[in-house]
Amino acid sequence: MSDKSSGIGIFDSGVGGLTVLQSIKKRLPKETLIYFGDTARVPYGTKSTETVTKFARQDIHFLMSQGVKMIVAACNTASALALDTLKKEIDIPIIGVIEPGAKGAVAASLNKKIGVIGTEATINSDAYSLAIRRIDKYISVVSHACPLFVPMAEEGWGEHRIAKIAAEEYLSVMKGKVDTIVLGCTHYPLLKKTISKVVGKGVTLVDSAEETAKEVERCLAELNLLSDGTGASIFYVSDNPNRFKLVGDNFLGNGSIGRVDKIDIDTF
Amino acid sequence: MSDKSSGIGIFDSGVGGLTVLQSIKKRLPKETLIYFGDTARVPYGTKSTETVTKFARQDIHFLMSQGVKMIVAACNTASALALDTLKKEIDIPIIGVIEPGAKGAVAASLNKKIGVIGTEATINSDAYSLAIRRIDKYISVVSHACPLFVPMAEEGWGEHRIAKIAAEEYLSVMKGKVDTIVLGCTHYPLLKKTISKVVGKGVTLVDSAEETAKEVERCLAELNLLSDGTGASIFYVSDNPNRFKLVGDNFLGNGSIGRVDKIDIDTF
Numbered sequence: 001m002s003d004k005s006s007g008i009g010i011f012d013s014g015v016g017g018l019t020v021l022q023s024i025k026k027r028l029p030k031e032t033l034i035y036f037g038d039t040a041r042v043p044y045g046t047k048s049t050e051t052v053t054k055f056a057r058q059d060i061h062f063l064m065s066q067g068v069k070m071i072v073a074a075c076n077t078a079s080a081l082a083l084d085t086l087k088k089e090i091d092i093p094i095i096g097v098i099e100p101g102a103k104g105a106v107a108a109s110l111n112k113k114i115g116v117i118g119t120e121a122t123i124n125s126d127a128y129s130l131a132i133r134r135i136d137k138y139i140s141v142v143s144h145a146c147p148l149f150v151p152m153a154e155e156g157w158g159e160h161r162i163a164k165i166a167a168e169e170y171l172s173v174m175k176g177k178v179d180t181i182v183l184g185c186t187h188y189p190l191l192k193k194t195i196s197k198v199v200g201k202g203v204t205l206v207d208s209a210e211e212t213a214k215e216v217e218r219c220l221a222e223l224n225l226l227s228d229g230t231g232a233s234i235f236y237v238s239d240n241p242n243r244f245k246l247v248g249d250n251f252l253g254n255g256s257i258g259r260v261d262k263i264d265i266d267t268f
Numbered sequence: 269m270s271d272k273s274s275g276i277g278i279f280d281s282g283v284g285g286l287t288v289l290q291s292i293k294k295r296l297p298k299e300t301l302i303y304f305g306d307t308a309r310v311p312y313g314t315k316s317t318e319t320v321t322k323f324a325r326q327d328i329h330f331l332m333s334q335g336v337k338m339i340v341a342a343c344n345t346a347s348a349l350a351l352d353t354l355k356k357e358i359d360i361p362i363i364g365v366i367e368p369g370a371k372g373a374v375a376a377s378l379n380k381k382i383g384v385i386g387t388e389a390t391i392n393s394d395a396y397s398l399a400i401r402r403i404d405k406y407i408s409v410v411s412h413a414c415p416l417f418v419p420m421a422e423e424g425w426g427e428h429r430i431a432k433i434a435a436e437e438y439l440s441v442m443k444g445k446v447d448t449i450v451l452g453c454t455h456y457p458l459l460k461k462t463i464s465k466v467v468g469k470g471v472t473l474v475d476s477a478e479e480t481a482k483e484v485e486r487c488l489a490e491l492n493l494l495s496d497g498t499g500a501s502i503f504y505v506s507d508n509p510n511r512f513k514l515v516g517d518n519f520l521g522n523g524s525i526g527r528v529d530k531i532d533i534d535t536f
């Protein structure tokens with residue numbers, strides 16, 4: 001039985017969701033955050049709905065075994081492909097990153113033209129366009145998959161000249177047309193400066209992480225489940241804890257990630 | 269019981285091993301080739317020895333369930349991390365790509381300075397250096413991981429200016445020093461022209477695929493298991509058969525891949 005003092009379970013295919021963890025931690029420092037990165041099967045962004053749903057289901061079952069009071073799908077691909085199915089299967093609240101990101105983009109856009117970038121699977125699912133149009137059907141959406149952004153962020157090349165050339169290539173389809181771009185992948189905040197240079201200062205970049213943290217707070221407050229504890233972050237992965245710590249520290253700033261434990265996700 | 273007419277089982281984490289399949293097909297057109305790409309869990313190159321061994325074991329069990337007479341680990345990471353362990357577990361011949369690639373590089377090098385490029389896991393394992401030094405201990409080896417080459421090859425950007433900049437970055441450590449470079453990842457032949465431009469025509473690029481095909485022929489001949497059939501290629505994946513066909517056709521030339529079937533690799 002979960003109560004106020006129970007943790008918030010956060011999962012992602014790998015390190016990307018740490019940007020969401022960081023936003024939640026900043027907004028809700030008293031919460032215990034239990035993070036799971038599925039590093040044995042990362043990435044999700046090139047995989048099918050069936051496979052991503054199966055993986056996300058196991059991720060959620062693991063987090064629920066830790067007695068969490070809420071699940072955050074801190075992965076755009078899992079949120080886009082699997083959330084509707086998995087919501088029906090569990091009895092605690094589950095929040096994805098798509099709806100908050102869409103809401104943030106609609107609030108930011110003045111010309112009602114929004115760009116969305118993400119993994120192949122997220123873009124092909126059309127989840128952002130659908131979520132944006134559910135809020136305002138008069139908004140037009142231009143979407144484009146940027147498969148190289150994730151490995152570039154993981155390589156620590158988010159501000160490298162290679163990232164700039166890739167961004168020019170990928171974003172040419174929306175440059176000069178949209179006034180807002182949704183960073184529809186949790187890795188993309190690491191390329192924020194590069195993307196901003198390419199599309200210009202006039203374009204607002206919406207980071208789902210911050211919007212998701214707001215939604216987590218709103219939902220917990222509504223259910224009277226906000227913690228008054230001391231806060232802690234606990235990390236689990238399905239493979240390579242050392243690599244997770246190394247790449248993760250690059251995400252959060254050195255030394256932010258303490259101990260990382262490995263679990264066998266196939267058994268969940 | 270396997271005989272001459274049985275197939276050759278080939279596995280890789282994804283589409284990369286198709287370069288090996290192609291070389292075997294060219295050299296041994298009468299063989300039936302059964303290919304498995306573990307697209308649900310691709311890539312292997314960032315994962316641990318324990319996880320890659322577990323995945324490769326399942327890949328092999330699936331291929332053996334198809335009655336193959338030989339296994340080819342057409343994946344450098346699996347060959348580097350898991351082959352020694354898995355060789356002891358099965359009773360049919362298994363050939364990896366490391367030993368043939370090392371042999372080819374030693375034969376090609378005149379100045380006894382060889383470069384090796386591959387995934388993080390392959391380079392960290394030091395498998396190529398060890399294999400090269402087992403043949404000739406006076407050879408010096410410079411290794412470097414090139415994590416962005418795989419996603420670039422999959423994106424169809426093997427000859428894009430981005431690939432050239434990445435190659436300049438990654439290969440600066442060996443440029444002007446080595447006379448031979450081993451392409452220690454089955455994806456890298458798609459960047460062959462780019463790599464050659466960066467390191468210069470004087471450097472021989474050794475493609476493990478061709479060397480591995482020679483080794484397959486030698487081994488089958490020795491065991492009197494060469495087929496005199498009509499030859500066929502059969503494709504299986506663990507996820508997304510359509511994407512495999514699309515990216516795979518980019519590897520082999522359009523239309524080379526016919527039907528692709530999906531299997532549940534977790535059950536093997």
